[in-house]
Amino acid sequence: MPVRADAPLGAPTWIDLSTSDMDRAQRFYGAVFGWTFAGAGPDYGGYVIASRDGRPVAGLMPKHPDYDGPDGWITYLHTADIDATLAAATEAGGTACGGVMDIPAKGRMALLTDPAAGFLGLWQPGGHRGFELFGEHGAPAYHQLTTRDYGAALDFYRRVFGWECETVSDTDEFRYATAMFDGDALVGVMDGGQYLGEDAPSDWTVFLGSDDVDKTIELIVDHGGAVVRPAEDTPYGRLAAVADPTGAGFNLTSLPG
The missing domain is CATH 3.10.180.10 (2,3-Dihydroxybiphenyl 1,2-Dioxygenase, domain 1)
Structure with a gap:
């Protein structure tokens, strides 16, 4: 089982799904990939962690009601200093989508677009390292x-x-x-x-x-x-x-x- 402790810096380290139907998404991914699900807790806005073989592989979150875009997956790149990375990204022509968010006991995140409007996230790990299964079925x-x-x-x-x-x-x-x-x-x-x-x-x-x-x-x-x-x-x-x-x-x- 390919298990990793951390993604290399600058590489994808986490994915999550913004979905308009959390129940249906969990039924679907559970049936297709054998994922199991656990709520992150009452302070995390309904966020759910998906795991396979007991290892986290992805997150699911309810789509914000004010967001009229389609449901979709977000890729997060690993950074050791999210403030510096976000500053470098904006200096290089990217656009920050809000500021850095502190996720209690988990890490720090931010969303941005690159100069060609590619939408991605940044993740600075704290207690949550990212997906631990990589290159495996359903991961x-x-x-x-x-x-x-x-x-x-x-x-x-x-x-x-x-x-x-x-x-x-x-x-x-x-x-x-x-x-x-x-x-x-x-x-x-x-x-x-x-x-x-x-x-x-x-x-x-x-x-x-x-x-x-x-x-x-x-x-x-x-x-x-x-x-x-x-x-x-x-x-x-x-x-x-x-x-x-x-x-x-x-x-x-x-x-x-």
């Missing part, structure tokens, strides 16, 4: 930013988070780089100029691991979810894009045998 396995401004995005994440990026492809048809952490490619950055809609912002996507992508897709559909892009074999495994019953999208990836 985060990879993250991808599909961006409207590829060059500006790479410059931003290198400058603010110290990413070391390797170019995978640099053609007009497919422009892609990976951010490397201790030799592992944990994040991909794709030039989405020809994929994103005219008014669509850049998009962070989480890939959840699956022992059998096709079987997981069947479970997703059986429990009210949808297939956004059918499963296909790629040089990086069998991949698919899906959505939960209220439209929150995520991807599936097969796991190394």
Whole structure:
């Protein structure tokens, strides 16, 4: 079981779902991935921690009634000094969505957008280290930013988070780089100029691991979810894009045998 104590600095360390239907989300993810759920406590606004095999993998929170955006997953990057990181992000062209929030006994968080409107979070761990299962069935396995401004995005994440990026492809048809952490490619950055809609912002996507992508897709559909892009074999495994019953999208990836 791939268990980790901490994510590398600058790498994804936590994911949570902002959902309009907490009960339905828990039924769905419980049925599809075997997640179990526990409330964070009365002081945490209905926040729920999802676990697999006794290890935290994700959070779920009720969507704020004043927020009219779609349900969706948020990726949080690990920082040791959230105030300094948020300041660096705004200096580099990002936009803070409010200030830093202290989460009692858990850590500190902030939300922001990068210069191409990619929405993401920052997490400075306290008592909560982030997802402890990684690269396992039903756990985060990879993250991808599909961006409207590829060059500006790479410059931003290198400058603010110290990413070391390797170019995978640099053609007009497919422009892609990976951010490397201790030799592992944990994040991909794709030039989405020809994929994103005219008014669509850049998009962070989480890939959840699956022992059998096709079987997981069947479970997703059986429990009210949808297939956004059918499963296909790629040089990086069998991949698919899906959505939960209220439209929150995520991807599936097969796991190394």
